[in-house]
Each structure stands twice: as structure tokens, then as C-alpha cells.
Amino acid sequence: MPNSPSGDSSTDRLIRVLESFTSTRTAQTAAEIGRRAGLPASSAHRIVGELVATGLLERDDDRRVRIGMRLWELATRSSRALRLRQAALGPMERVQRRVREHTQLAILEQDEALFVEQLSDPDSGSNATRVAGRLPLHASSSGLVLLAFGDRALQERVLAGPLSALTGETLVDQAALRRKLAEVRALGHALAPGFVDADATGLAVPVRDETGAVAAALSVVLRRGMPVEPALAELRVGKLELERALGFRGRA
Amino acid sequence: MPNSPSGDSSTDRLIRVLESFTSTRTAQTAAEIGRRAGLPASSAHRIVGELVATGLLERDDDRRVRIGMRLWELATRSSRALRLRQAALGPMERVQRRVREHTQLAILEQDEALFVEQLSDPDSGSNATRVAGRLPLHASSSGLVLLAFGDRALQERVLAGPLSALTGETLVDQAALRRKLAEVRALGHALAPGFVDADATGLAVPVRDETGAVAAALSVVLRRGMPVEPALAELRVGKLELERALGFRGRA
Numbered sequence: 391m392p393n394s395p396s397g398d399s400s401t402d403r404l405i406r407v408l409e410s411f412t413s414t415r416t417a418q419t420a421a422e423i424g425r426r427a428g429l430p431a432s433s434a435h436r437i438v439g440e441l442v443a444t445g446l447l448e449r450d451d452d453r454r455v456r457i458g459m460r461l462w463e464l465a466t467r468s469s470r471a472l473r474l475r476q477a478a479l480g481p482m483e484r485v486q487r488r489v490r491e492h493t494q495l496a497i498l499e500q501d502e503a504l505f506v507e508q509l510s511d512p513d514s515g516s517n518a519t520r521v522a523g524r525l526p527l528h529a530s531s532s533g534l535v536l537l538a539f540g541d542r543a544l545q546e547r548v549l550a551g552p553l554s555a556l557t558g559e560t561l562v563d564q565a566a567l568r569r570k571l572a573e574v575r576a577l578g579h580a581l582a583p584g585f586v587d588a589d590a591t592g593l594a595v596p597v598r599d600e601t602g603a604v605a606a607a608l609s610v611v612l613r614r615g616m617p618v619e620p621a622l623a624e625l626r627v628g629k630l631e632l633e634r635a636l637g638f639r640g641r642a
Numbered sequence: 643m644p645n646s647p648s649g650d651s652s653t654d655r656l657i658r659v660l661e662s663f664t665s666t667r668t669a670q671t672a673a674e675i676g677r678r679a680g681l682p683a684s685s686a687h688r689i690v691g692e693l694v695a696t697g698l699l700e701r702d703d704d705r706r707v708r709i710g711m712r713l714w715e716l717a718t719r720s721s722r723a724l725r726l727r728q729a730a731l732g733p734m735e736r737v738q739r740r741v742r743e744h745t746q747l748a749i750l751e752q753d754e755a756l757f758v759e760q761l762s763d764p765d766s767g768s769n770a771t772r773v774a775g776r777l778p779l780h781a782s783s784s785g786l787v788l789l790a791f792g793d794r795a796l797q798e799r800v801l802a803g804p805l806s807a808l809t810g811e812t813l814v815d816q817a818a819l820r821r822k823l824a825e826v827r828a829l830g831h832a833l834a835p836g837f838v839d840a841d842a843t844g845l846a847v848p849v850r851d852e853t854g855a856v857a858a859a860l861s862v863v864l865r866r867g868m869p870v871e872p873a874l875a876e877l878r879v880g881k882l883e884l885e886r887a888l889g890f891r892g893r894a
Contacts, residue, residue: 400652401652401693401695402692405716412719415720437653440653446653456721456722457720460751460752462717462722462724462758463774463776464661464709465716465717466718467775468665468709469711469714470708471718472714472773499711499715521718521719522719524715
């Protein structure tokens with residue numbers, strides 16, 4: 391697409407507009423979008439106008455705009471996320487009904503854990519994650535699974551840091567993280583007590599697809615101090631069901 | 643954004659690229675995208691390259707590209723669809739467990755019913771719809787609910803036709819459709835036997851949000867000949883739960 395005088399393509403400008411929306415900032419004026427996307431006010435108004443005309447953004451009752459249902463539809467109907475979460479929903483429901491705590495599915499995306507599905511109960515404990523939200527690989531049970539079973543280049547990139555601490559218990563030491571990844575591979579699950587939230591323990595298992603590669607992490611967020619073994623047993627049942635649905639044959 | 647010599651904006655070209663992907667056509671080469679989006683091959687290659695660089699599209703192992711997880715994430719994390727389906731998931735699960743047939747949630751989008759969530763059972767009957775799929779308003783139980791409780795201008799646009807037939811039983815006569823909409827408003831539910839699929843009966847109820855407006859249709863797809871009353875009772879329970887979650891106070 392044609393470039394602006396500053397040299398960025400209109401695709402760059404579009405993604406900066408889309409990135410200015412977050413899970414807590416769902417409606418903005420064109421001027422606010424321009425400021426956050428680093429666009430001149432006139433460009434921001436023109437781009438927002440074009441995106442509203444095509445339905446990728448929607449205009450609110452006042453002068454604010456939101457992500458349009460048309461964009462959600464186009465992004466969802468042919469995405470990998472949809473296939474994976476449709477296969478996962480049944481197994482996840484059974485895990486959630488038995489464990490009665492947040493049950494989640496994450497994939498590796500741009501060196502982070504991206505959560506593509508989450509089932510919760512009104513009585514579930516606190517939880518930092520949400521659908522389409524992310525967590526660092528070294529700092530969550532799902533991330534540790536994706537990292538431990540990921541390729542060597544990914545592991546070296548993450549181990550090289552920086553390793554940010556979400557709580558006082560997040561593993562931020564390179565040698566300790568290396569030992570943790572070996573433990574995850576040996577045990578076939580990752581336990582992350584207090585890594586994300588001092589009151590919660592993440593517990594995740596790897597899910598393999600038809601190629602035998604780890605395609606996702608299935609996890610539950612337990613309250614600190616809850617017994618781990620019953621939840622792990624349920625996760626293992628759910629993982630096998632999901633692997634069967636994804637076409638995985640045989641055991642790692 | 644700057645316009646091409648043909649006068650369409652780069653936003654137009656972008657949406658044509660995204661629209662070339664469907665639920666059954668999830669991977670394409672740049673040349674195929676160009677043909678379907680009506681773009682010269684050189685433009686198609688450049689735009690696809692830019693979209694891959696930003697992660698909005700992803701390159702496959704061969705030369706094909708798919709919708710990127712980054713686009714799904716940006717479109718989902720701040721969308722209305724996410725808020726609605728998160729509120730609906732619990733009530734929908736209970737309906738699905740009791741009725742044991744496809745349970746769906748649809749909203750009005752561009753004069754069609756857009757399905758934002760669907761729960762199914764391995765044993766559920768046949769079903770034409772899927773998540774992020776659409777059906778015509780006059781030809782599905784969800785669409786009939788959204789149309790019957792929609793505004794007058796919408797009803798007149800749809801009634802003016804053309805009214806396409808999906809089966810021999812789809813209502814395509816204007817006067818008959820008008821009577822059907824009055825019946826849906828009077829009964830508070832829509833029954834669509836054989837409208838979409840000769841072997842299935844759609845059954846939908848309206849869901850009101852905190853403004854009192856009908857924000858969605860909650861539906862089940864019954865096998866033809868199954869009793870309707872028990873499913874309707876479950877839908878009504880689910881609808882009340884969902885309306886409470888959405889902040890609707892009082893009864894219509």
C-alpha cells in the first residue's frame with residue numbers, strides 16, 4: 391500500500407489504530423486514537439472514517455468508535471483460534487465442571503502465551519488472564535509449558551531476558567528458569583505457585599496436535615493451597631480428549 | 643489512507659483481502675487473494691507482504707497465507723462479541739446440557755444474523771451455522787427474532803426483498819413473513835421448522851440488554867419432530883439468566 395511521507399505503510403498505520411484498543415479501552419474518539427497511534431489528527435480522522443465506512447470500526451452513540459463486529463467476524467471465521475477452541479470447548483467444560491476454577495487454553499504467539507479460551511465459574515478465584523489476553527512465557531504455567539516444549543531458539547531468546555517479575559515469586563533467574571523447564575519436560579506439567587498472582591497457583595499441561603508438536607497449553611488457576619493432584623488428573627483427561635479431537639495419535 | 647489510481651482506498655483493498663478468506667477457504671496464495679479481491683498481482687503481493695510483516699496474516703509452510711492470530715487477538719480483545727459471549731457462555735452451557743442439541747447466540751449485523759457463539763454435542767443433529775457464520779434474517783429462527791424486535795426501517799428493508807429460499811419451507815412471501823413477525827412478537831419466540839434445513843427446526847428467543855433493547859437471539863436447533871415445549875422452557879431459563887448478566891431489569 392502507498393506510504394505516507396514518514397515512510398510507514400498504511401498497513402502499519404492500520405495496525406497502530408487497532409492496537410490502540412485494549413480489553414479495558416474499548417471505545418475512543420478519533421483524536422484519542424491518533425494520539426495513541428502516533429498519527430496526525432487529520433490522518434487519524436480520515437483513517438477512522440474509512441474504517442467505520444467498511445464496518446471494521448463502529449461508531450458509538452457519542453463520537454467514540456469501537457472495534458466493529460465485521461472485523462471480529464473476518465478475523466474469527468477462518469482463524470486457527472476458532473478451530474482450536476471449538477475442539478477444546480467440550481474437554482474444557484468437563485475440566486471446569488470438575489475443578490470449578492478458571493480453565494484456560496493458550497497458544498504461543500510472538501514469544502508470549504496468548505489465551506484463546508477461558509471458562510470460569512461465578513465462584514472461581516481471582517485471575518489475571520482473559521480471552522485474547524497474554525502472559526509472559528516465563529511467568530505463567532501455560533507459558534512455561536509452551537516454552538519447555540518449544541524450540542531451542544525460542545528458549546534461548548526468552549532465557550536471555552529481560553525476565554520481568556509479576557510477583558515476588560515469578561522465576562526471573564536464568565539458571566532457575568532453565569531447571570524449571572527441565573522439570574516441566576520431565577513431569578509433563580507446569581506448576582506456577584504465585585508467579586502471576588500471590589493468591590493463585592497456575593497448573594498447565596501440554597496439548598499435542600496431529601503433527602505431534604505441542605500446539606497449546608491447557609491450564610487451571612487454583613487458589614493457593616488447594617490440592618494439586620485432583621486438578622492435574624482432570625487436566626490429563628481433558629488433554630487426552632483434546633489431543634484425540636486434534637488428531638494426535640500415540641503418546642509423546 | 644492514500645488512494646490507488648482506481649480510486650479505492652487502501653482500507654477498501656484491505657477489507658477485500660480479508661473478505662477473500664472464509665470458513666472453508668482458510669489458506670490462499672497471494673495470487674489467489676489478488677484474483678478474489680480484484681487486485682493486480684503486484685498490489686496483492688505487496689499488501690500480503692505487509693500484512694504478514696505485521697502479523698495480521700501468517701505464512702503457511704508452503705506459499706499460502708492464513709488469517710493471523712494477531713488479527714484475531716486485536717479484533718477480539720475489545721469487541722462487543724467477547725463481552726456478550728462471556729456473559730452467555732454459562733447460560734448457554736446449561737441450555738445445551740439439558741436440550742443436548744446445538745445452542746447458539748446471534749446478533750444483528752448488516753441486516754443478517756451473525757452467530758457469535760455455538761455449543762454443540764457430538765450427538766447433536768445437523769446444523770448449517772457456525773461461529774462467525776451468518777444466516778438471512780427471514781430464513782432462521784434467530785433472524786426472525788432479531789427482525790421481529792428490530793426497528794421498523796430494518797423490517798421494511800427486509801420485507802421489500804429479495805427473500806431467498808434456503809429450503810422449500812423458507813418463508814419467502816412478504817405477507818406471510820409479516821404475519822410470522824407479528825406471531826414472534828406475540829409469542830416471544832420464533833419457531834422455524836425446515837427453514838434452513840429440511841431435517842431441523844430452529845427455535846429462538848429474544849435477549850434484552852440493560853437498555854431494554856433486544857441485543858441477541860438465543861436459539862437451539864432441534865431435530866425435526868422433536869417436542870418443542872421442553873426446549874422452549876430451557877431457552878426461557880437461559881434467556882433470563884443472560885438478561886440478568888447483561889443488566890436488564892424488568893420484563894418486556
